Amino acid sequence: MADETTSSYVDLSVAYVDATVQAADYLVVLPVIGPLIMSAFCLMLRRQQHVQPWIAGITLGAVFFGNIALALRIMESGPVFMAMGRWLPPFGISFNADALSVLMTLTASLVSLVCVFYSAKSVDGDGRRYGFYPFLLMLTAGVSGAFLTADLFNLYVWFEVLLISSFGLIVLGNSHAQLDGAVKYAFLNLVATTLFLIGIGYTYGLFGTLNMADLTLRIAESDGLPLGTVALLFIFAFAMKAAAFPLNFWLPASYHTPNIVTSALFAALLTKVGIYALLRVAGMLLPGSFDTFQEVLIWVAALTSLLGAAGALASTDIRKVLGFLVLSGIGAMFVGIAVVSPDGLRGAVLYAVHSILVMAALYLAAGVIGRMTGSFDLHSVGGLYRAHPFFAALFLILVFAISGLPPFSGFWPKVILVRSSMDAGEGWLTAAYLVSSFIAMIAIGRVWLFAFWRDDLDGTRIAITPLTRDEAQAYITPIAILVAVIVGIGLIADPAVHMASAAAIGIIDPSAYITSVSPVGP
Amino acid sequence: MNTVIFRALAPYLTTLMMLFSVFVLLRGHNEPGGGFIGGLIAASALAIYGISNGVPAVRRAIWAHPIHLAGTGLFISGLSGLPSLFANVPFLTGLWVFPTILGVELKLSTILFFDIGVYMVVLGTIGGIALTLEERED
Amino acid sequence: MEVILSLLVGAYFTAAVYLMLSRHVIRLLLGAALLGNAANLLIFVAGRLVHEVPPVIPLGLTAPESVTANPLPQALVLTAIVIAFSIFAFLLVLSMRAYQELGTDDTDHMRVAEPVHVPRPPQGY
Numbered sequence: 001m002a003d004e005t006t007s008s009y010v011d012l013s014v015a016y017v018d019a020t021v022q023a024a025d026y027l028v029v030l031p032v033i034g035p036l037i038m039s040a041f042c043l044m045l046r047r048q049q050h051v052q053p054w055i056a057g058i059t060l061g062a063v064f065f066g067n068i069a070l071a072l073r074i075m076e077s078g079p080v081f082m083a084m085g086r087w088l089p090p091f092g093i094s095f096n097a098d099a100l101s102v103l104m105t106l107t108a109s110l111v112s113l114v115c116v117f118y119s120a121k122s123v124d125g126d127g128r129r130y131g132f133y134p135f136l137l138m139l140t141a142g143v144s145g146a147f148l149t150a151d152l153f154n155l156y157v158w159f160e161v162l163l164i165s166s167f168g169l170i171v172l173g174n175s176h177a178q179l180d181g182a183v184k185y186a187f188l189n190l191v192a193t194t195l196f197l198i199g200i201g202y203t204y205g206l207f208g209t210l211n212m213a214d215l216t217l218r219i220a221e222s223d224g225l226p227l228g229t230v231a232l233l234f235i236f237a238f239a240m241k242a243a244a245f246p247l248n249f250w251l252p253a254s255y256h257t258p259n260i261v262t263s264a265l266f267a268a269l270l271t272k273v274g275i276y277a278l279l280r281v282a283g284m285l286l287p288g289s290f291d292t293f294q295e296v297l298i299w300v301a302a303l304t305s306l307l308g309a310a311g312a313l314a315s316t317d318i319r320k321v322l323g324f325l326v327l328s329g330i331g332a333m334f335v336g337i338a339v340v341s342p343d344g345l346r347g348a349v350l351y352a353v354h355s356i357l358v359m360a361a362l363y364l365a366a367g368v369i370g371r372m373t374g375s376f377d378l379h380s381v382g383g384l385y386r387a388h389p390f391f392a393a394l395f396l397i398l399v400f401a402i403s404g405l406p407p408f409s410g411f412w413p414k415v416i417l418v419r420s421s422m423d424a425g426e427g428w429l430t431a432a433y434l435v436s437s438f439i440a441m442i443a444i445g446r447v448w449l450f451a452f453w454r455d456d457l458d459g460t461r462i463a464i465t466p467l468t469r470d471e472a473q474a475y476i477t478p479i480a481i482l483v484a485v486i487v488g489i490g491l492i493a494d495p496a497v498h499m500a501s502a503a504a505i506g507i508i509d510p511s512a513y514i515t516s517v518s519p520v521g522p
Numbered sequence: 523m524n525t526v527i528f529r530a531l532a533p534y535l536t537t538l539m540m541l542f543s544v545f546v547l548l549r550g551h552n553e554p555g556g557g558f559i560g561g562l563i564a565a566s567a568l569a570i571y572g573i574s575n576g577v578p579a580v581r582r583a584i585w586a587h588p589i590h591l592a593g594t595g596l597f598i599s600g601l602s603g604l605p606s607l608f609a610n611v612p613f614l615t616g617l618w619v620f621p622t623i624l625g626v627e628l629k630l631s632t633i634l635f636f637d638i639g640v641y642m643v644v645l646g647t648i649g650g651i652a653l654t655l656e657e658r659e660d
Numbered sequence: 661m662e663v664i665l666s667l668l669v670g671a672y673f674t675a676a677v678y679l680m681l682s683r684h685v686i687r688l689l690l691g692a693a694l695l696g697n698a699a700n701l702l703i704f705v706a707g708r709l710v711h712e713v714p715p716v717i718p719l720g721l722t723a724p725e726s727v728t729a730n731p732l733p734q735a736l737v738l739t740a741i742v743i744a745f746s747i748f749a750f751l752l753v754l755s756m757r758a759y760q761e762l763g764t765d766d767t768d769h770m771r772v773a774e775p776v777h778v779p780r781p782p783q784g785y
Contacts, residue, residue, distance in 0.1 A: 187751070
């Protein structure tokens with residue numbers, strides 16, 4: 001039998017990768033297989049709960065540094081590609097990391113890593129027993145897989161992987177509010193992924209292939225096919241995933257219910273996976289689809305950002321304020337998408353990175369507010385400036401960052417978005433975006449004002465439970481790390497802006513993406 | 523479902539199905555079969571045993587929590603892709619060895635371990651769901 | 661054959677959307693299951709239908725003799741079915757738990773996470 005597998009009568013050289021693969025190429029799959037295998041390992045160690053945080057932390061740390069190495073390599077020599085099981089596309093599934101993929105994966109792995117630090121104190125025995133760490137690792141694997149895959153159906157599979165692990169995380173704790181939020185979250189996200197699957201079905205029917213590089217080539221050659229319909233299905237599905245108006249209602253209904261670490265992960269990662277998929281599929285695979293639906297996208301962008309800001313202003317629960325601010329950020333990313341220009345896409349990508357970092361940090365900080373004051377209600381929080389000035393300073397930086405003030409990470413994407421929408425002649429879109437970010441600033445500034453600056457409530461001092469030493473380490477360090485990165489991007493914007501530009505160019509002109517894959521001719 | 527006939531028959535049926543599931547798993551590479559369908563057969567075997575003799579009996583018989591099984595399976599499947607790292611070929615590439623033990627040539631491959639992992643994942647998750655739902659009926 | 665199946669897909673979608681417009685979780689659940697099946701059938705039809713020719717290359721040839729059935733949609737559909745099945749199992753348990761804990765299966769009355777009367781945020785202190 002040995003000779004049958006080695007000497008085949010069919011010429012496999014056109015279908016197989018011949019070049020030897022170096023260990024460094026495995027960096028492309030590390031962000032997926034590392035967390036996936038270690039998630040399984042955590043499941044095997046169900047009873048040894050104290051080692052699970054260590055496993056998760058070490059795995060995600062390795063993934064983070066692997067992603068840095070991968071990013072350096074991609075910025076130097078272009079996209080990195082790996083064909084699973086040697087099968088070249090379009091026969092097999094492949095991973096392909098370009099600037100956009102690696103930028104998103106890198107940011108996502110940083111956020112997952114700091115969430116593990118934070119969870120050391122905030123996730124109790126119950127949460128661990130019901131599998132917080134396996135779910136967290138699987139969620140990271142799913143998110144990274146969605147960012148890295150070069151196959152449309154594989155993208156759907158990773159969507160489902162992250163969906164299932166997010167289901168597991170959102171009901172962890174089993175409170176009534178969580179069940180209520182989970183019902184809405186689960187059903188609406190399921191509809192969105194099914195719509196995505198329908199879009200895949202049509203794409204396969206039209207082109208007979210699902211590899212992204214291969215599809216890009218075939219779509220460029222195609223003529224007279226109903227691409228608008230397919231593009232609209234994809235835009236609809238991903239806008240629902242990204243919680244863009246009017247498909248946003250699952251987000252404010254669910255994001256404030258689970259454990260605060262889970263909320264931070266969701267707010268940072270899940271909606272951005274939708275934005276990424278929108279850029280990759282509608283932007284790169286179906287060029288021109290943003291032009292076709294520009295008018296709709298402009299409305300979506302303006303209304304999402306305004307609705308998010310207004311909702312934040314009208315909420316009393318701090319976590320709900322943050323949930324609406326996630327929406328407002330999604331609106332800003334849609335501004336970049338709707339102006340249909342390289343600059344706009346660059347702004348959208350940069351805003352996505354900024355939003356991942358800031359929203360994660362804000363949710364984690366909200367957890368500390370809840371821990372110290374015992375409440376998330378704006379009516380009853382206060383006195384934190386007196387209790388913990390350093391934490392107050394961190395939160396103030398986050399307030400400035402999300403409002404887009406210099407010198408923090410929100411400033412650069414905001415400048416790019418404003419300028420690109422002005423250049424595109426959509427003056428009133430610029431106005432809507434600026435108004436919404438002004439309202440959002442008032443809403444988040446008010447949180448700082450009440451939770452930190454206010455000392456007493458109707459004449460009585462607000463009771464504060466100070467953090468123990470361990471808790472201060474576990475809670476404040478992750479926030480401080482994220483704030484340091486946010487300040488870093490604000491002060492030394494060059495690397496991030498450079499990567500975002502490379503990502504935007506990769507979306508508009510995917511030739512480097514295609515040559516790195518070199519699909520077999522039809 | 524608690525008839526005498528069923529209760530007398532179920533252990534034999536379960537044994538037979540378990541054996542058959544392993545057979546299906548092992549013949550899977552070049553002929554119909556494989557880890558997924560084998561795991562489904564094994565999970566139905568557990569479900570049948572659960573219906574006839576009660577869920578606690580099943581849990582005692584498999585002595586590992588179903589989620590444990592699923593985790594182990596996922597672990598094996600994930601690891602089966604890694605030997606290709608040392609052979610300088612892409613992730614998940616099938617690698618074969620043909621050792622001769624006692625005069626019989628064995629065909630071992632990383633694909634086989636991947637399939638065994640899939641078998642355990644399916645057995646663990648589907649079996650786990652089935653047992654949980656059967657427990658609720660009591 | 662494709663035309664008939666396309667009409668069937670349309671019927672599936674109609675029924676699924678109709679069910680999902682309901683306020684009751686159990687109908688939503690049935691609608692979601694139907695929607696998943698509609699999508700699977702759609703992929704299957706999109707791969708074109710060929711009658712009873714397995715996609716196997718006979719020994720000694722380098723290409724199949726005639727047009728064969730397309731194996732890829734079957735693999736895609738199988739994957740999608742497995743995923744849809746596990747998600748359906750989760751949703752089933754979630755809906756049952758929600759019904760037991762919240763005492764309603766009407767989504768309009770599920771207002772624990774978003775209460776109807778929320779006090780306005782403080783205007784000052």
